[in-house]
Amino acid sequence: MEELKIPESNNIKEFAIFKETIARIINGDLDSVKQGAYSFVYFDILHFKAINDIFTPVQGDKFLEYMQNSIRQIFPSTSLLHRFGSDRFILFTNCNKVEIEKLIKKYLKRIADYKLSYEIVSNIGIYITNRADITVDGMIDRAIIAHSFIKGSYSKKYNFYETSQRMQLLGEQEITGRMAEALASREFVVYFQPQFDHSNGSLVGAEALVRWIHPKRGLIPPNVFIPVFEKNGFITKLDFYVFEETCKFIKQCEEKNIPIVPISINICRNDIYQEGFVESLEKIREKYEVPVKLLRIEITEYAVVDGIKKVNEIISKLHSCGYIVEMDDFGSAYSSLNALKNINLDILKLDMKFLSDDGNNQNGAVILSSVVRMAKWLGFPVIAEGVEQKKQADYLLSIGCSYIQGYFYAKPMPADDFEKLLSSTSQSSTKPSMFVINSMKAGDFWNPDSLETLIFSNYVGGAAILDYRKGKVEVLRINRKYIQEIDQSLTEKKVLQTELTSLLDEENKQKFIEMLEKAIASDQEEECETWRLYDKTKKPLCIRSTVRLIGKSVDSYLFYVMIRNITPEKEALQEMLHRERLFRAAAEQLKIFYWEYDIKTKRMYPCFRCIQELHFPPVLENYPTSAIERGFLPIDVADFYKEVHQRLEDGEHYIEIDIPLTEKRELYRLRYTTEFDKNGKPVKAYGTAIKI
Numbered sequence: 001m002e003e004l005k006i007p008e009s010n011n012i013k014e015f016a017i018f019k020e021t022i023a024r025i026i027n028g029d030l031d032s033v034k035q036g037a038y039s040f041v042y043f044d045i046l047h048f049k050a051i052n053d054i055f056t057p058v059q060g061d062k063f064l065e066y067m068q069n070s071i072r073q074i075f076p077s078t079s080l081l082h083r084f085g086s087d088r089f090i091l092f093t094n095c096n097k098v099e100i101e102k103l104i105k106k107y108l109k110r111i112a113d114y115k116l117s118y119e120i121v122s123n124i125g126i127y128i129t130n131r132a133d134i135t136v137d138g139m140i141d142r143a144i145i146a147h148s149f150i151k152g153s154y155s156k157k158y159n160f161y162e163t164s165q166r167m168q169l170l171g172e173q174e175i176t177g178r179m180a181e182a183l184a185s186r187e188f189v190v191y192f193q194p195q196f197d198h199s200n201g202s203l204v205g206a207e208a209l210v211r212w213i214h215p216k217r218g219l220i221p222p223n224v225f226i227p228v229f230e231k232n233g234f235i236t237k238l239d240f241y242v243f244e245e246t247c248k249f250i251k252q253c254e255e256k257n258i259p260i261v262p263i264s265i266n267i268c269r270n271d272i273y274q275e276g277f278v279e280s281l282e283k284i285r286e287k288y289e290v291p292v293k294l295l296r297i298e299i300t301e302y303a304v305v306d307g308i309k310k311v312n313e314i315i316s317k318l319h320s321c322g323y324i325v326e327m328d329d330f331g332s333a334y335s336s337l338n339a340l341k342n343i344n345l346d347i348l349k350l351d352m353k354f355l356s357d358d359g360n361n362q363n364g365a366v367i368l369s370s371v372v373r374m375a376k377w378l379g380f381p382v383i384a385e386g387v388e389q390k391k392q393a394d395y396l397l398s399i400g401c402s403y404i405q406g407y408f409y410a411k412p413m414p415a416d417d418f419e420k421l422l423s424s425t426s427q428s429s430t431k432p433s434m435f436v437i438n439s440m441k442a443g444d445f446w447n448p449d450s451l452e453t454l455i456f457s458n459y460v461g462g463a464a465i466l467d468y469r470k471g472k473v474e475v476l477r478i479n480r481k482y483i484q485e486i487d488q489s490l491t492e493k494k495v496l497q498t499e500l501t502s503l504l505d506e507e508n509k510q511k512f513i514e515m516l517e518k519a520i521a522s523d524q525e526e527e528c529e530t531w532r533l534y535d536k537t538k539k540p541l542c543i544r545s546t547v548r549l550i551g552k553s554v555d556s557y558l559f560y561v562m563i564r565n566i567t568p569e570k571e572a573l574q575e576m577l578h579r580e581r582l583f584r585a586a587a588e589q590l591k592i593f594y595w596e597y598d599i600k601t602k603r604m605y606p607c608f609r610c611i612q613e614l615h616f617p618p619v620l621e622n623y624p625t626s627a628i629e630r631g632f633l634p635i636d637v638a639d640f641y642k643e644v645h646q647r648l649e650d651g652e653h654y655i656e657i658d659i660p661l662t663e664k665r666e667l668y669r670l671r672y673t674t675e676f677d678k679n680g681k682p683v684k685a686y687g688t689a690i691k692i
C-alpha cells in the first residue's frame with residue numbers, strides 16, 4: 001500500500017488535532033458510525049499544476065480560496081476540514097450517503113461554474129463509515145483509495161469507497177516481486193476493444209489492451225501495474241509481449257479465414273528509448289508474417305511532451321517500415337496543440353474526458369469541436385475514445401468525427417469474443433447506414449429516446465425534419481434553435497404550418513428543390529443558400545441549409561436539415577463588395593492584401609483578394625482569435641500577433657512587423673494604421689500585408 005500514504009500535511013500539529021477531534025466524535029457515537037452516518041471526503045483538482053502554469057500562481061491561489069469557501073459553504077457547518085496543502089482537502093462530516101452525494105453534486109457544479117476559460121474539474125473520493133474498528137487514519141486512507149480510482153478522470157468526478165477497491169490495490173513491491181513470474185506463466189492477457197465507424201456502424205479497427213489475470217486477486221486493470229512497470233522498466237518487456245500476442249492473434253484469424261481489422265498497440269515513452277526498438281518489433285512481426293498494415297502504433301502525448309526529436313525519430317522509423325502511428329490521449333497534456341504541428345503523425349486519438357459526464361457540458365463541447373476542427377485543418381483523421389453514450393457518438397459524428405471507440409459500442413474483450421465479433425461483423429458488413437430509416441412507418445421521430453430526438457436536443461444549431469412530396473416541402477419537426485436562427489418572433493406552430501417553398505420566390509424555390517433532388521441522388525449531404533420571406537413586414541433572410549436524406553417511401557422523402565441564418569454575412573459581403581469596387585483598381589496594381597479591423601466589435605473585413613486567395617469569409621468575428629483558430633495564422637506567432645492587436649487597442653498609431661503567414665509560412669510585411677475618434681479613442685485599424 002506504500003503508494004497511497006496519506007499526503008504530508010503542511011501543518012502536522014493541526015492535522016493531529018483534526019484527527020483527535022474526529023476520534024472523539026466517533027468514539028462517542030459508535031452506533032451511528034456503523035450505520036453510515038458519517039463521511040470522509042477527499043478533494044483535489046485535476047491538473048492543478050497545469051492551471052498554475054497556464055494562468056498565474058495568483059489566479060491559482062484565488063481559485064483555491066474559492067474552492068475552500070465552496071466546501072465550507074456547501075457542507076454542514078459542523079463539518080471539520082483540513083487542507084493538506086496545495087489543492088488537497090479532507091472533510092469529515094455528519095452526512096450519510098444520500099446527503100453527501102447531493103452536496104457533492106452541488107459542490108462540483110460550483111467548481112465548474114468558476115470562470116477561467118478552462119474547465120476546472122475536482123476529483124473526489126468518499127468513504128462512508130461502516131465499521132467502528134478502523135482508526136481515523138484508516139478511514140481517511142479509504143477516502144483517498146476511493147479517490148485514486150478516479151484520479152485524473154474528467155468523466156467520473158467522484159467515487160465511493162468499496163471494500164474490493166482495497167483488494168485491487170496491489171503494493172508496488174508485490175507487483176515488482178511477481179511481474180517476471182506472471183509474464184512467464186502468461187498471467188498477462190491481451191484484450192481487444194473494437195473501434196467503429198459511427199456513420200455506418202461498421203468495424204474499422206481495435207486496440208490491444210493488457211490485463212493481469214492474477215491467480216489470487218482476479219482481473220487487475222492496467223492502471224494499477226503499468227505505472228509501476230514504467231518506473232522499473234519492465235513495461236518494454238510487457239509491450240513486446242502484447243505486440244507478439246497481437247501478431248499471433250492476427251495470424252490465427254488469417255489462418256481461420258476470419259476477416260481482420262488493423263489493431264493498435266500501445267507503446268510508452270520508455271520503449272522509445274530502447275536501442276533497436278523498431279527493429280525488434282519488425283522481427284516479431286516477420287516471424288508471424290503479419291502484414292504491416294494490420295498493425296498500428298499508439299504513442300501517448302506525454303511522450304511527446306518529453307522531447308519531440310526522439311519521438312519524430314521513432315515515428316519516421318516506424319513510417320519507413322509502413323506502420324501507421326497514432327497519437328494517444330490527444331488533448332490530455334495541455335501543451336498539445338502547440339506540439340502537434342511538429343510531429344509526423346497519422347491519426348489522433350481524442351479522449352472523451354474532454355466532455356463531462358452528462359454530455360451537456362457546453363464548455364466541453366466547444367473544446368471538443370474545436371479540437372476536432374483543428375485536427376481536420378491539420379489533415380488528421382480522429383478516433384474518439386471513451387465514448388459511453390449514444391448522444392456523445394451522435395454529437396461527434398455531427399462535428400465530423402465518425403470513428404469511435406468506447407463502452408457505447410463495446411468494452412475491451414478477450415480474444416475469443418473479439419474473434420466472434422470479427423466473424424459476425426463480416427457477415428453483416430453491409431449494415432445500413434445509421435441515418436437511413438427505410439420505412440416511413442418508423443415513427444421514431446416522435447419517440448423521445450430515438451436517435452433523431454437526440455440529434456435534435458443538444459448540440460447542433462437550427463435543425464428540422466422535412467417531408468418532400470410532389471414539389472411541396474412540409475416541416476415536420478424543428479428544434480428550439482431553428483426558431484432562434486430565423487426569427488425569434490415566430491412560433492413553432494406557425495413554422496410547421498407553413499409550406500416551406502411558399503416562402504421562396506421562383507428562383508430560390510428551384511434552387512432548394514434542386515438541392516433536395518441532388519441529395520436523393522447522391523445520398524450525401526447537400527447544401528444551398530436561399531432567400532426567404534418569413535414576414536412580409538420585414539426584410540428577407542438568407543438561410544444556408546444542409547440536408548441529408550433519412551428515409552423514403554413510395555411517393556415521399558424524409559430529410560434532416562440543418563440551417564444557419566447567414567443574412568448578416570451576406571449583408572456584410574454586399575457592403576464589402578461596394579467598398580471593394582472603390583479600392584480594387586488601386587490594389588490590383590499593388591499586389592497587397594488589405595483589410596479593415598473594427599477595434600470595438602473585433603470584426604475584420606478582408607479584401608476581395610483575401611477572400612479569393614486565402615478563402616477568408618467576408619467578415620471574421622472575434623478577430624484575430626478566430627483567424628488563429630481557423631489556422632490562417634501559424635500558432636507559434638499567434639501570441640505575438642495578439643500583442644500587436646493589443647497595441648492597436650492601446651492606441652498605437654502605426655505598427656509595422658514582419659511575420660510568417662498562411663500554412664506555407666511565407667514572410668509578409670504587415671502594416672497597421674489606426675483611425676481615432678474625436679476623443680482620441682482608437683476605432684479602426686487598416687491593415688495591409690505584402691509578401692517580402
Ligand code: C2E
Pocket residue numbers: 193208209210221222223226235238239242266267268328329385386387388405406407408412
Ligand atoms: P488508453 O491507451 O488510453 O486506453 C483506453 C482506456 O480507456 C482503456 O482502459 C479502456 O478500457 C478505457 N475505455 C475505453 N472505452 C471506455 C469508455 O467508454 N469509458 C471509460 N470510462 N473507459 C473506456 P484500460 O484498458 O484500463 O487501460 C488503461 C491504460 O493502460 C491505457 O489507456 C494505456 O495507457 C495503458 N495500457 C493498457 N494496455 C497497455 C499496453 O499493452 N502497453 C502499455 N504501454 N500501456 C497499456
Ligand code: CA
Pocket residue numbers: 207266298328
Ligand atoms: Ca491507447
Ligand code: CA
Pocket residue numbers: 328329349351385
Ligand atoms: Ca487513450
